[in-house]
Amino acid sequence: MKKLASAGKQKQVELSPIHDFAAKLRQPGILPRLQEYVRWQAAWRKARGEGQSLDALLESAPDQAPLSINLDVTTACNYRCDHCVDFDILNKNIRYEHEKLKDSLSQLAARGLKSVIIIGGGEPTLYPGFEDVVRHLKALGVNIGVVTNGSRLDKILEVADVLEKDDWVRLSLDSGSNETFVRMHKPRQKKVTLDWICEQVRPIKEKNPNFTLGFSYIIVWKDCEANDAKIVENIAEIELAARRAKDAGFDYISFKPFLTRAERNNAEIVELARDDDAVDPIMAEIRRRVDEAKKLADERFRVIESTNLKVLENGTYRNYTDQPRNCHMQFFRQVLSPLGLYNCPVYRHVPQAQIGEKHAYADSDSLRETQKSTLRLIEEFDAREECKEVTCLYNHVNWFIEELIAHPEKLDALEASPDRGDYFL
Ligand code: SF4
Numbered sequence: 001m002k003k004l005a006s007a008g009k010q011k012q013v014e015l016s017p018i019h020d021f022a023a024k025l026r027q028p029g030i031l032p033r034l035q036e037y038v039r040w041q042a043a044w045r046k047a048r049g050e051g052q053s054l055d056a057l058l059e060s061a062p063d064q065a066p067l068s069i070n071l072d073v074t075t076a077c078n079y080r081c082d083h084c085v086d087f088d089i090l091n092k093n094i095r096y097e098h099e100k101l102k103d104s105l106s107q108l109a110a111r112g113l114k115s116v117i118i119i120g121g122g123e124p125t126l127y128p129g130f131e132d133v134v135r136h137l138k139a140l141g142v143n144i145g146v147v148t149n150g151s152r153l154d155k156i157l158e159v160a161d162v163l164e165k166d167d168w169v170r171l172s173l174d175s176g177s178n179e180t181f182v183r184m185h186k187p188r189q190k191k192v193t194l195d196w197i198c199e200q201v202r203p204i205k206e207k208n209p210n211f212t213l214g215f216s217y218i219i220v221w222k223d224c225e226a227n228d229a230k231i232v233e234n235i236a237e238i239e240l241a242a243r244r245a246k247d248a249g250f251d252y253i254s255f256k257p258f259l260t261r262a263e264r265n266n267a268e269i270v271e272l273a274r275d276d277d278a279v280d281p282i283m284a285e286i287r288r289r290v291d292e293a294k295k296l297a298d299e300r301f302r303v304i305e306s307t308n309l310k311v312l313e314n315g316t317y318r319n320y321t322d323q324p325r326n327c328h329m330q331f332f333r334q335v336l337s338p339l340g341l342y343n344c345p346v347y348r349h350v351p352q353a354q355i356g357e358k359h360a361y362a363d364s365d366s367l368r369e370t371q372k373s374t375l376r377l378i379e380e381f382d383a384r385e386e387c388k389e390v391t392c393l394y395n396h397v398n399w400f401i402e403e404l405i406a407h408p409e410k411l412d413a414l415e416a417s418p419d420r421g422d423y424f425l
Contacts, residue, residue: 019307021397021425025067025332026417033112035411036062037331038401042408044375054379058372064331065111065361068425070345072121072337073101073133079123079149080186082231083174083220083258086120089349094338096358098129102136104336104361109140111367114423117145121337121348125152131159138162143423147172147216150197151187157204163211166421169204170214170254173197176240184220184232198248205249215245215253219309221282224258231258235285242293246301255290256306283313307393320391327383328401329394331374333425336361341370343377346390352381394425 017023025034044057075092077084084090105113116137118124125148127133137144143166148156150171163169173194175181181194205213220234238255245253290305297303311317330343339349341360347353355377360370383398392398404410 016307017420018422018424019393021329021394022400023417024420024422024425025397026414027419027421027423028416029419030067030423031414031416033062033064033067034401034404035414036064037328038404038408038411040375041326041328041401041405045405054376058375061371061375063111063368063371065108065113065367066332066334067112067423068115068117068333069108069113070117070119070333070335071105071133072335072339072348073118073124073127073130075122075338076126077122077149078126078151078188080188081149082184082186082229083218083224083226085226085259086122086348087226089121089339091122092339094358096338098132100359100362101129101133103363104359105133105137105142106140107361107364107367109137109142113140113142115143115145115425117147117424119145119147119345121339123149123151125155130155134159135162138164143167143421145170145424149185149187150200151189151192153197153200153204157200157207160204160208160211163208165210168212168214170216171197171250172216172218173241174216174218174220175234176237176242176244180232180234180237184234194244198244201248201250212251213249215241215248215250217241217253217255218258219255219286220258221286225260226258235282235289238286238289239292242296242303246296250301252302252304253293254304254306255293255309257286257309257312259308287313308391311391317391320393320395321388323383323387323390323392323395324398324402325382325384326378326398326402327381327387327394328378328398329425330355330378330381333394334374343374343381346387346392352386353377 024030040060040062044054047057075089075094077090118133124130124146134144145167146156146169148169148171150173156169173181174184175194178193178195201213217238219238220231222233224231224233242253294303311320327344334355335342335345335348336358337348338358340354340358341356342348342350343353343355355373356370359366361367404414
């Protein structure tokens with residue numbers, strides 16, 4: 001009962017609108033889908049109490065696709081970043097069958113997929129079918145975000161014409177100088193420097209100024225480790241990077257803290273430093289430099305602090321580690337990778353988080369089976385245990401849905417939130 005009592009807990013105050021997932025799921029076009037899912041879960045829990053099996057209830061599984069997916073198009077990468085979170089899965093030479101990937105996206109869009117973040121596992125612009133996938137998704141009416149290392153901005157220029165107001169491209173650059181950029185990312189080609197990447201931003205904006213182009217900066221401090229090695233510190237270049245981003249024509253720079261990984265299941269954890277005495281001076285320096293960078297913000301250029309940075313600073317990050325047993329976000333947001341279909345971006349390629357194989361959505365029969373597998377995993381994957389170290393930004397929405405499942409009578413009174421047209425989860 002303790003968990004249900006806390007289910008009504010207040011929304012975490014640090015959540016910015018882009019992380020207010022409960023509001024996103026209550027947008028007018030999405031609310032009926034949330035209601036259908038909650039009603040199914042409530043029916044299942046009642047049936048379970050009466051001794052029925054999950055398999056019997058799965059026949060009535062909602063015929064829905066995730067609202068949003070992270071799409072890893074390739075595991076290939078042309079950098080060797082010291083802080084890479086996907087180091088173990090890079091360059092595996094495991095691929096999609098391209099037409100089946102497109103079929104999967106069509107199947108998903110027909111059942112309500114509305115946003116795709118084309119992202120990691122590797123560098124998405126290296127995928128030979130990158131342009132085709134982007135154009136296919138836009139033809140399907142899906143909003144897209146692309147996270148890229150910046151080494152192939154010619155590929156972004158090629159697709160810039162189809163990108164729209166709600167689409168975005170974010171470059172992971174993490175530095176203010178060429179030297180730090182190269183030390184952190186170790187690009188395979190000598191010509192790839194921060195200067196070279198930044199020079200290519202204006203031609204893209206000139207071709208199409210409508211979508212958002214961002215500079216992402218993971219803040220690394222002394223003693224940060226990844227892949228069993230110390231990684232390059234970059235705190236001192238925070239202001240320099242913000243100045244560079246603004247001058248180059250980016251729409252924003254966003255600062256987020258480096259995340260460590262749990263040894264047990266590879267989950268990302270917000271944690272400032274192992275040595276507690278070191279925490280205050282590091283955080284103070286980050287704060288001072290980010291505040292300085294913020295002075296560059298104006299009506300054209302934004303300086304964004306990630307939610308993780310805010311909760312790290314104010315110490316509330318532990319509030320995001322108390323998950324309900326069932327993670328409902330697995331139903332609304334998944335990760336499709338050449339290595340398979342996974343329940344959460346935190347658990348790319350972790351066996352206990354796998355829903356299906358890479359073509360699990362490629363035709364209507366396999367899609368129906370995958371819908372059932374998703375509901376099975378929601379039941380079997382114990383988020384309370386698996387994610388107890390994760391500062392999960394979906395914590396609030398999971399408890400919000402949990403509360404509705406416990407009290408489905410509240411569903412009818414649930415009001416839609418304003419339509420923001422933002423379906424990224
Ligand atoms: S509880 Fe959070 S971290 Fe865990 S699977 Fe769900 S969304 Fe991912």
